Structure formats: structure tokens, C-alpha cells
Amino acid sequence: MRLLPAWAGVALAPLAAMPPPALAQQGSVVEGVVYVRNAKSTGALVYVIPAFAEPPVAPVETVLIDQRNLHFVPRTLAVLPDQAVAFRNSDPILHNVFSPDTLGEDFDLGTYPEGEWRTRRFRRLGAHVILCHIHPEMEAYVVVLPTRHYVLAAGEGRFRIAELPPGTYSLHVWHPRAEPFRREITVRAGDTLRLEIQLERRGATRTLPK
Ligand SMILES: [Cu+2]
Structure with missing residues (x-):
């Protein structure tokens, strides 16, 4: 059985979080x-x-980095500390996800086929470099922000x-x-x-x- 992706509702979240017009002004x-x-x-x-x-910031939703047409999409993703990032393979070939990180949070999520994803939470502030062992030209950044x-x-x-x-x-x-x-x-x-x-x-x- 395939689980419903956690990011299915992501696009709707910002709308729900918008304040009423009087406050926004x-x-x-x-x-x-x-x-x-x-x-x-x-x-x-x-x-x-x-x-x-x-x-304090309220709990935040899982956000997605897709692997599509041999690119990470989006290439740069901003998140809050401990926010979950899902890395999905949407190509009909194997991809890998790893970080050679200089921030003390290096990891390797392994190599997996189309339709699968792995989730990772980032704790350290700064720009985490995301790479694929199979395709050296693929590159993305998860930037953990204090705001x-x-x-x-x-x-x-x-x-x-x-x-x-x-x-x-x-x-x-x-x-x-x-x-x-x-x-x-x-x-x-x-x-x-x-x-x-x-x-x-x-x-x-x-x-x-x-
Ligand atoms: Cu790849």
C-alpha cells in the first residue's frame, strides 16, 4: 500500500495561515x-x-524536494530547524540523496527508485548541500533559518x-x-x-x- 504523501496539503497551508485583512494591513x-x-x-x-x-513558530508542514529530469526541484529550499524535508525520486531511474555537509550533519539517505521518498530533519542553521552519488551534476541546498x-x-x-x-x-x-x-x-x-x-x-x- 502506498501512503498518501505528507506534502499533499502543502500548497494549501499558506492560505490557511493568512491573517484576516484588517490585521494584514x-x-x-x-x-x-x-x-x-x-x-x-x-x-x-x-x-x-x-x-x-x-x-514561537507553530509546528510546520513537511516540505518536498523532488528529483525530476536529473535535477533537484526546487534547487534551494528554506526550512525552520527540525522541519521535515521529503526527498522524492520522480525519475524512471535510480537516484541517491546525500550531504557531505560541513555543518556536522552529513548523511546518506541511500539510493532508491521512482515513486519513493525519504525524509530528513535538519537541525543546524545554515546551508546544507544536497547531492546525488549517481549524478555528480545534481545539487541542491536546504537552508535552515532562525526566522x-x-x-x-x-x-x-x-x-x-x-x-x-x-x-x-x-x-x-x-x-x-x-x-x-x-x-x-x-x-x-x-x-x-x-x-x-x-x-x-x-x-x-x-x-x-x-
Ligand atoms: Cu541522481
Whole structure:
């Protein structure tokens, strides 16, 4: 018997978590564009860490990284500590999932066929590199963050983080091929802060967000 995938309801979860409109209007927004060496760049992970205490984050759902057409999809996934990540093989060939990690959480989920998946929880903050022993070109990142306020920059590097409580934050940008970026920001109630962020390209060394 095949179990119903735990991520079947993932797409609906953010809708259910949205506050009523009146509350959303009080929240602040940080939005903008990320560039790497002057080119608008998708795939940057933007997140803000509040300088003030926030209520503990509620339990979170299992999220999925698919292995499809010889790629990990998505290539970068942000999670909270101890959030479960399911790695599924959707190709008609064998794939493997392992992490050679420098964060002290190296693991190997083994090699498995189409339609199967394995689940892993990540504890250490930072970018965990995910690879496949069979296909060396396959690569993904699970980035464990100390904040629920994050977004992956989409088309043309655009990002938007909404419903922020007003206050001071440390804004970070992580990109697999760029130097980490950090600056302090302050958002007032109901305001929208717009930023253009330039990242410097870096070499092949993989670094970790702080
Ligand atoms: Cu593979």
C-alpha cells in the first residue's frame, strides 16, 4: 500500500495561515530586487531576523524536494530547524540523496527508485548541500533559518516579504554563487521598504549564511 504523501496539503497551508485583512494591513513589507554582479538574479534567498522577540513558530508542514529530469526541484529550499524535508525520486531511474555537509550533519539517505521518498530533519542553521552519488551534476541546498520571514527571489530577482511586525531587523541574502549579504533595516507599521541589493559573485567555495 502506498501512503498518501505528507506534502499533499502543502500548497494549501499558506492560505490557511493568512491573517484576516484588517490585521494584514498593519504589517509592514520589505520588497525589492536582487542583483548578482549587476544582473537580476533568481534563486536568492532573502530573510529577515527580528531584533525583538517573536512568539514561537507553530509546528510546520513537511516540505518536498523532488528529483525530476536529473535535477533537484526546487534547487534551494528554506526550512525552520527540525522541519521535515521529503526527498522524492520522480525519475524512471535510480537516484541517491546525500550531504557531505560541513555543518556536522552529513548523511546518506541511500539510493532508491521512482515513486519513493525519504525524509530528513535538519537541525543546524545554515546551508546544507544536497547531492546525488549517481549524478555528480545534481545539487541542491536546504537552508535552515532562525526566522519564518523568508522568501526565494523569483523572476528577475524580485522578492517580497509581507506581514512583518514593525521593528528593526537584520536582513540577509543568501545565494549559492554570491557573497553573503547583510544589513540592518527598520520598518514602520504599514510601510513598504524597497531595496535594490547588489551581491558580489564569489568562487567555487560554498559558504554558509550566519
Ligand atoms: Cu541522481
